[in-house]
Amino acid sequence: MEYVAIVPAAGSGRRMGASKNKLLLSIFGKPLFIYSLQVFEEDPLCKGIVLVVNEKDRREMEEALRLYRIKKVQALVRGGKERQHSVYEGLKAVKEASAVVIHDGARPFVERKQIEDLLSAVEKHEAAVLAVPVKDTVKRAEGGFILETLERSSLWMIQTPQAFTYPLILEAHRKAERDGFLGTDDASLVERMGKKVALVPGNYDNIKITTAEDLYFSEAIVKKRKL
Ligand code: CTP
Numbered sequence: 001m002e003y004v005a006i007v008p009a010a011g012s013g014r015r016m017g018a019s020k021n022k023l024l025l026s027i028f029g030k031p032l033f034i035y036s037l038q039v040f041e042e043d044p045l046c047k048g049i050v051l052v053v054n055e056k057d058r059r060e061m062e063e064a065l066r067l068y069r070i071k072k073v074q075a076l077v078r079g080g081k082e083r084q085h086s087v088y089e090g091l092k093a094v095k096e097a098s099a100v101v102i103h104d105g106a107r108p109f110v111e112r113k114q115i116e117d118l119l120s121a122v123e124k125h126e127a128a129v130l131a132v133p134v135k136d137t138v139k140r141a142e143g144g145f146i147l148e149t150l151e152r153s154s155l156w157m158i159q160t161p162q163a164f165t166y167p168l169i170l171e172a173h174r175k176a177e178r179d180g181f182l183g184t185d186d187a188s189l190v191e192r193m194g195k196k197v198a199l200v201p202g203n204y205d206n207i208k209i210t211t212a213e214d215l216y217f218s219e220a221i222v223k224k225r226k227l
C-alpha cells in the first residue's frame with residue numbers, strides 16, 4: 001500500500017536539556033532526524049514526506065536534507081504548540097494519499113519491515129499502531145501512594161509509526177480540534193471516535209530519544225546495525 005509519511009519534528013526537546021532542538025543533535029555526525037527520515041526515503045511505497053518544523057530550525061534542517069540527499073520531502077510545514085497541532089498541520093498539507101504513516105522525528109530506528117506490517121494492518125482495519133509488551137510492573141499512584149496495580153499482560157507501550165487511512169485520521173484530528181481534546185498520540189483521536197485500532201507488535205529498539213541517556217542507547221544501536 002502506498003503512503004505519505006508525516007514526520008513531526010517541531011518540538012523543542014525540553015527534557016533533553018540541550019541548547020537546541022534534540023532532533024538536530026548528531027549521532028556519529030548525522031543529525032537524529034535524518035536517521036528517522038532515511039527509512040522513508042528508501043521505501044519505494046513512500047510517495048512523499050511532510051516534515052513539520054519550527055521556524056527557527058528550518059534552515060538547519062533544509063541544509064541537512066540536502067547534505068544527506070533526502071529528496072522525498074514535499075513540504076516543510078510550520079508546527080504548532082503541541083505535537084497534536086503539529087501533526088494536524090502536517091495532515092492538512094497532504095495533497096493526495098490513501099494512507100498516511102505518522103512517525104516522530106525523535107524515533108530514529110524504525111525498520112522497513114515494521115512499516116510493512118503496519119500497512120498490512122491498515123488495509124484490513126484502517127488504523128494501526130506499533131506496540132511492544134510492557135516489561136515493568138505498572139501501578140497507578142497519587143500523592144506518593146499506590147492506588148492499584150495494573151494487569152501487566154494487557155499493557156502495551158505504544159510507539160510510532162502509527163498508520164491510518166487518510167480520510168479517517170483527518171476526520172479524527174478535525175473532531176479533536178472541535179472538541180478541544182488533546183491526546184498524547186494520534187491513535188487516541190481515532191479511538192474516541194469509537195473506531196478500533198489494530199496493535200502491531202514492534203521492536204524494543206524502536207526507541208524515542210527523550211532524555212540524555214537515550215543518546216547512549218542510540219550509539220549502541222547505530223554500531224550494531226552499522227547505520
Ligand atoms: N513535536 C512537534 N511539535 C510539538 C511538539 C513535539 O512536532 N509542538 C514532535 C517532536 O519534535 C518529536 C515528536 O513530536 O519528534 C515527539 O515529541 P517529544 O518526544 O515529546 O519531543 P519534544 O516535545 O521536542 O520534547 P520535550 O517534550 O522533552 O520538550
Ligand code: MG
Nearest residue numbers: 011012013083
Ligand atoms: Mg513533547
